[in-house]
Amino acid sequence: MFRVSNNLVGLLNLLTFVLSIPILAGGIWLSHQANSECERWLEKPVIVLGVFLMVVSLAGLVGACCKVSWLLWFYLLVMFLLILLLTVFTIFAFAVTNKGAGEVVSNRGYKEYRLGDYSNWLQKRVNNTKNWNKIKSCLHDSKVCSDFANKYVNDSVTKFYTENLSALQSGCCKPSNDCNFAYLTPTNWNETSTSTVDSNPDCKTWDNDPAVLCFSCESCKAGLLDNIKSNWKKVAVLNVIFLVILIIVYSVGCCAFRNNRKDNAYWNRQ
Structure with a gap:
């Protein structure tokens, strides 16, 4: 009987693979529509993200559903590195955004901003x-x-x-x-x-x-920098939530990998 963890990993990666298609398509569309330096800068990370999600999700999907242990091992390795990278980035984001704020000015509805106030x-x-x-x-x-x-x-x-x-x-x-x-x-x-x-x-x-x-x-x-600080703090909070989800998925993936090894060992003895 097929294991629940394998089914769950397969389903999650199927959803991720479907998600990667519009992301990749959006990056390619941007590359053909780019008229400014900003748009040209944006297209590359979008395309890289789309390809990354597609490759990793395929590895997880095939590894879990077809019991290909080496693909599942590759998937878990990438997941582990992603968790590590996100953890480091989240800590870094909180560290570099802990300084700096707009200066309130008397009789003004807006604030003034000083470069020296930031990290x-x-x-x-x-x-x-x-x-x-x-x-x-x-x-x-x-x-x-x-x-x-x-x-x-x-x-x-x-x-x-x-x-x-x-x-x-x-x-x-x-x-x-x-x-x-x-x-x-x-x-x-x-x-x-x-x-x-x-x-x-x-x-x-x-x-x-x-x-x-x-x-x-x-x-x-x-x-x-004040704008970046505000956005990075929001991203850092979202990263914490995303990290929790990734750790859960990684744990399920480890169970699926263990199941693959057990099943392969059983069939090798037959």
Whole structure:
């Protein structure tokens, strides 16, 4: 009689194999539709993930249902490495996101962001010129600041100061509050006699040109890191749940592998 654990592993891997098909198809579709640096960067991990899921699920499916022990052994090895990798990444994600937060500013609905508040590891990633040039391209392609300008274009200065802006909008699409620039529109600010350009290096970096704005500012890098920090924490929590599921599946797979060895040993004695 076929073992329950083998059936369960086979069913789980059949579902995973079916799931891998649209993921792989989506990656291939992206590779033909990519028009920007961001999209070209995204297609590769999607394709790799689709191929990975397809190969591993096939190994688990055939190994469990056809009692091919070496395939099941390969499946368990990959699962073990995946569990180890996710554990390390989860710990790392919590470690590098434990620092940094937006700074509350008096009489402002939004926060200001300082690069030095975030972990050194994250700072090094965005301070790398090659990395940041790619990120700037992505930010520009995503129209984060053009959408921001259109959304708040009719705001008076008093109204604008009460808006609850996102980290990217606050850091990349307007000058720092330290600069004391005069507000004209959300992405158009003028230096005045009361401006304090030397108080913050970002003040000299700011430009009203829609293609420039504050995309090269430290505040923009900090806004991005705050966004990453928030997303990584969510991913880390999901990873903990996923790890529990993986450990359960791995345990069932170990039972199926033991069943295969017992069955193979029995038939070899006949």
